[in-house]
Amino acid sequence: MKKTLIFTLIFIFQQFIFGQKNQYSDFIKTWNFIKYYHPDLAGRKIDADSLFLANVEKINSKQDFNEIN
Numbered sequence: 001m002k003k004t005l006i007f008t009l010i011f012i013f014q015q016f017i018f019g020q021k022n023q024y025s026d027f028i029k030t031w032n033f034i035k036y037y038h039p040d041l042a043g044r045k046i047d048a049d050s051l052f053l054a055n056v057e058k059i060n061s062k063q064d065f066n067e068i069n
């Protein structure tokens with residue numbers, strides 16, 4: 001019984017970490033696409049790095065990738 005409980009807890013924790021990792025990966029991929037192809041960011045009219053750092057903390061508070069966008 002203990003082995004089953006421990007296995008279940010490890011599996012749930014692993015899925016949580018994997019999901020959070022995917023949120024960061026998706027945000028960074030989207031950000032890189034916007035950074036290089038948006039005219040204001042590519043033309044250096046707006047500091048892209050400061051915008052990235054201001055918005056990266058919002059990932060932890062969101063549950064779904066669609067909420068991040």
